[in-house]
Amino acid sequence: MPGWRRSAPTLTVSSEYVVNAGVYVEAIGKTISTDSGVTNTPNEELKLISSLMAVTPKPSFYRSGSRIFFIETENNGAVWSYIEISRPKLLEALREIANLYPQSEVLLGDKEAGTVLTTAQEQGESAAVLGLFDDESLHNSSMPEMRKMHGVNYFITPNDVSSLHLSLIMYVNQNEITRPLSQFITWFYTLFIIAIIVMILYSFSVNLMIHRPLSKLVKAFHMIETDNLNIMIESKTKDEFHYVFNSFNNMARKLKNSIEDNYEQKIALQRSQLKQLQSQINPHFLYNSFF
Secondary structure (H helix, E strand, C coil), X not given: CHHHHHHHHHHHHHCCCEEEEEXXXXXXXXXXXXXXXXXXXXCHHHHHHHHHHXXXXXXCCEEECCEEEEEEEECCCCEEEEEEECHHHHHHHHHHHHCCCCCEEEEEEECCCEEEEECCCCHHHHHHHHHCCCHHHHHHCCCCEEEEECCEEEEEEEEEECCCCEEEEEEEEHHHHHHHHHHHHHHHHHHHHHHHHHHHHHHXXXXXXXXXXXXXXXXXXXXXXXXXXXXXXXXXXXXXXXXXXXXXXXXXXXXXXXXXXXXXXXXXXXXXXXXXXXXXXXXXXXXXXXX
């Protein structure tokens, strides 16, 4: 017995979820607990445990108002051991799970036992969630399901707690799950539109900076082929095409000057040949005239 008295405080200290641990020994007519110590029976603590033990069929845990107990019997009921679990600590643990997503709640319970613990403010909400499942699907399914409740779609994930014959159910508003995806889609379309605008601007700039000057240059070469040497390409920019256009204009001017010089040389040569012929013809003409 002294050994158990030492282990009971150790049990409460080692786990913050245990608020009271005790044992009732029928042979000595006493209860020993961390709260009240060694107490003769009958007492209030034994009356509470006795009322809970009268419940049939025997559940995996017992509830008395907001208090939760685990009770085990040994030696044909001659020894009862019981542990009271801290409801606030369990609720705090459930809230930590619920904080993973905004607008999400967590409940512990099933259709038969109802809601044991819930982070929801409205108890009716937990009952509505439990009503969405039948007993078999509640305990056998661990895959998230989408269910509609009060006109809102929820992702509901049940997890079976076999030791308690209960289910730990987390339900999240669908909008909280799909909001990041919606934001991603919004960003995708935004970036897609920006990419299209950039492509249009790039195409326009390529057309303005490369295609149009090349077209000018090609047209100028076609005019050169038709012996039109009076073509001059104007350049309003100071880019690479400005150098190309100036080089083309210089080439056209030099070609024109070269052709004019060649033409004038030919005219001068023809004139000199004509004068030479005239000089050869003139004496004979005079001689023939005198003859």
